[in-house]
Amino acid sequence: MNDTTLLDDQRWQDVLARNPQADGQFVFAVLTTGIFCRPSCTARHALRQNVRFYPDVQSAIAAGFRPCKRCQPDKAHPQQQRLDKVAKACRLLEQDSPITLEQLAEAVAMSPYHFHRLFKSVTGMTPKAWQLAFRARRLRTTLGENNTITDAVLAAGFPDSSSYYRQADAALGMTAGQFRRGGEASDVWFTCSRCTLGHCLVAESERGICAILLADSDEQLLEELRNLFPHARRAEGNAAFSERVAQVIRRLDHADSPFTLPLDLRGTAFQMRVWQALREIPAGETVSYQALAMKIGKPGAVRAVASACAANKLAIVIPCHRVVRQNGALSGYRWGTARKAQLLQREANEEET
Numbered sequence: 001m002n003d004t005t006l007l008d009d010q011r012w013q014d015v016l017a018r019n020p021q022a023d024g025q026f027v028f029a030v031l032t033t034g035i036f037c038r039p040s041c042t043a044r045h046a047l048r049q050n051v052r053f054y055p056d057v058q059s060a061i062a063a064g065f066r067p068c069k070r071c072q073p074d075k076a077h078p079q080q081q082r083l084d085k086v087a088k089a090c091r092l093l094e095q096d097s098p099i100t101l102e103q104l105a106e107a108v109a110m111s112p113y114h115f116h117r118l119f120k121s122v123t124g125m126t127p128k129a130w131q132l133a134f135r136a137r138r139l140r141t142t143l144g145e146n147n148t149i150t151d152a153v154l155a156a157g158f159p160d161s162s163s164y165y166r167q168a169d170a171a172l173g174m175t176a177g178q179f180r181r182g183g184e185a186s187d188v189w190f191t192c193s194r195c196t197l198g199h200c201l202v203a204e205s206e207r208g209i210c211a212i213l214l215a216d217s218d219e220q221l222l223e224e225l226r227n228l229f230p231h232a233r234r235a236e237g238n239a240a241f242s243e244r245v246a247q248v249i250r251r252l253d254h255a256d257s258p259f260t261l262p263l264d265l266r267g268t269a270f271q272m273r274v275w276q277a278l279r280e281i282p283a284g285e286t287v288s289y290q291a292l293a294m295k296i297g298k299p300g301a302v303r304a305v306a307s308a309c310a311a312n313k314l315a316i317v318i319p320c321h322r323v324v325r326q327n328g329a330l331s332g333y334r335w336g337t338a339r340k341a342q343l344l345q346r347e348a349n350e351e352e353t
Contacts, residue, residue, distance in 0.1 A: 011053050014039045027073050028053050029065040036060040041071035083297045085110065086122045090297075093131040101127060116159065122297045128268065187235040188229050191245045192218045195252040196346075197339050200315075201225060201243045208262030212248060212315045214335040216298050228313060252316050255283035255347050260319060267311065270301075274308035281322045283347045288326040310334055316343070 014022035030046040031034035036054065037043060054060040057074050067074040075081075078297070083108040085108040092099055092107060104127060105115035110114035119127050182312065188210065190203040195214075201221035205210035211228055215221045237245065250257040265272060273296045281287055287295075292307045315335055321343045325331050333340035 011039070012051065013050060015051070016045065018042065026053055026055055027057060027060050028212050029060050029063065034065055034067050036073060037068040038071040041068055042074075043068065043070055058189040078266040082118055083122060083299075085115075086119055089115070089119060089127065090130065090272065091124075091125060109268060122295070123276075125273060127277060130142050140172045173264075188225075188232045188234050189241055190225060190234060191237045192221055192241060193249060197335075197342065199251060200249070200252060202248045203229075204241060204244065205264045209244075209248065209262040209317070210264040210266065210315065211313045213313070214250070214315050214318055214339060248317070255319075255350060256317075261316050263314065263317070265314075269310070270298075270304060271311055272303055274320050275312060278309070278312070278318050278320055280321070281319060283319075283322075286322050286324045286328075286344065289323055289331075290326050292323055306331070322347075 011022070011026055011028065013019075018040045020040040025039070027036045027038060031050045031052065032046065038056075043207060052063075054063065054065075061067075061074075072132065088108055089104050093174055101112050101116060104119075105112040105130045110118070114151060116126065119125075119130070123130055133158060139311065139322055188203050188205055190201055190211075192199065194200065197214050197219055199215050201211065201213040201215075201218075201224075202209065203213075203225060211225065213221050213224050215224065228255070244261055247257075247259060247261060251259045274292065277292055277295050282297050289302045289305050289309075290299070293302045294297050296305070306323075309323055310317050310332065312320045317322075321333055321340045323331070330337050330340055330344075
């Protein structure tokens, strides 16, 4: 059996399974109808001896076949069309001039209701939250330049109103002045404890839990905390904080334990999208970096997705351990691949019981 026959057999299995992941890799044509389709086409299957495979749409058309009206293989995949709409909306949200939900929806030829649902399903954020996160990223950049704080806030796209300082404050997790000084005036409370994964540290700002770290010793944890918040005022938490830490520990030890504490997420707009998508992965399941990139509408940003996972400071609560390589193998993990394997095995066992 030659390589071409093996490849065609694999393609035929994709056709029988109506595998959507094979769409874009090839098309198949039916001799008796003169029509070619996507592998995922829902039309009734033809006999194998009447099927021919082509690497792309152009090859099938050149061979004299016409596109199926049901699956429309000569047009962009419906999912890709949806992703393109979201990408266009993101570009509009990056402009300085304000834009309403209705204007965004009209620009992509959708109703506001359906556009809002689509945007949130792809990015994990509402259009308003996405725009705020994008402006926060620009603000971090402009604050590093030789601008006044007011100029930096306005240059980042925040509206010229009495509320823009409050919006910038919420976006940064501290005031713009504190951010420019490296967070020196912010407070971070922390507690070191133990969990089934070893030593752990939970840190909290005035906005919520800002770090959940794992290590083999308290010394390693404290060093990582200093690196994450080099200029913040760090202090051990009080009794009330210890109660909140107990809820974090329960989540670290049991994936299905309720978690209701607010989080203080600090990252770029892209990182926020990745972290939100991570929180939507159910316990006991895994996804590949490629699938995660597709989910957020950035199929070509696999490496950036991996970097966003590595930048996660909230172990378990933002479950970056549920992302694996495309072949299912474990990849790097901020707190060690051994812990990653332990977490995945534990969650798989919990799902079975």
